[in-house]
Amino acid sequence: MSLLRLSARLKAIAELVPDGIGAADVGTDHGYIPVWLAQNGYGGKLYATDINKEPLRHAKQTAAEYGQDGRIEFHLCDGLSALKGKNIDTVVIAGMGGENIASILEAAPWTRENSCFLILQPMSKSAHLRKWLYNNGFRVLSEQLVDDSGIYEILTASAGTDEPYSPAELLIGHARLIASDPLYEKRLAQLTDKIGKEVSGLSASLKSEALERLTDTKETLLSLQKLKSSGFKAGD
Numbered sequence: 001m002s003l004l005r006l007s008a009r010l011k012a013i014a015e016l017v018p019d020g021i022g023a024a025d026v027g028t029d030h031g032y033i034p035v036w037l038a039q040n041g042y043g044g045k046l047y048a049t050d051i052n053k054e055p056l057r058h059a060k061q062t063a064a065e066y067g068q069d070g071r072i073e074f075h076l077c078d079g080l081s082a083l084k085g086k087n088i089d090t091v092v093i094a095g096m097g098g099e100n101i102a103s104i105l106e107a108a109p110w111t112r113e114n115s116c117f118l119i120l121q122p123m124s125k126s127a128h129l130r131k132w133l134y135n136n137g138f139r140v141l142s143e144q145l146v147d148d149s150g151i152y153e154i155l156t157a158s159a160g161t162d163e164p165y166s167p168a169e170l171l172i173g174h175a176r177l178i179a180s181d182p183l184y185e186k187r188l189a190q191l192t193d194k195i196g197k198e199v200s201g202l203s204a205s206l207k208s209e210a211l212e213r214l215t216d217t218k219e220t221l222l223s224l225q226k227l228k229s230s231g232f233k234a235g236d
Ligand SMILES: C[S@@+](CC[C@H](N)C(=O)[O-])C[C@H]1O[C@@H](n2cnc3c(N)ncnc32)[C@H](O)[C@@H]1O
Pocket: 010, 026, 027, 028, 029, 030, 049, 050, 051, 052, 055, 077, 078, 079, 080, 093, 094, 095, 096, 100, 104
């Protein structure tokens, strides 16, 4: 039987899954994460959910192709809705927007009550996700950047109280967690450039909504510039 090979992004996510009693992959699509876990010694139960039929069919097909169909329980459902009451200690939600990830967690407060280990990989709006985690009783435990034809962010979190974020840290993660990442400086430069352009665009606009956003965006830019000039390295 052949072994599934993962992309750099998916491999970095899958390698963060600790062995345990149950792991759920939400929005599994192709099903690569649970199939890889089954093939690589995960000992607990594996769950895969998707809100759409076609991706779930694809996931079942991947499992069959790699001889793991008996190892994974599949659910057609929104987020974690079909998994309440199951013995799950790790939840993976990857490849969706940060707002969608936060909504899925909001609808499943048991993930916090049961101190589940969360592995989250937002494709956008990671600042929204960090803010939501901070306001909803989760502590971010690690931050990681992965280069896979673009830079991807991977966060892990669990129930707990976190330290407050600066505007820049909402975008990139707590400096103490991310500053030693090999891609940190590149990501910080990208974000500074992006927010700098937003400030220029908003400054040139005459619309009242633009003026309202300008103050916040300028504050974020200043915060990013401060972080950059601080030369913060994890452990400082
Ligand atoms: C871009 S794919 C990501 C697949 C995989 N997790 C990855 O990271 O490569 C997003 C998948 O999430 C599913 N999805 C989106 N919102 C969802 C929700 N609320 N609950 C479950 N699945 C969802 C979509 O149907 C799609 O299959």
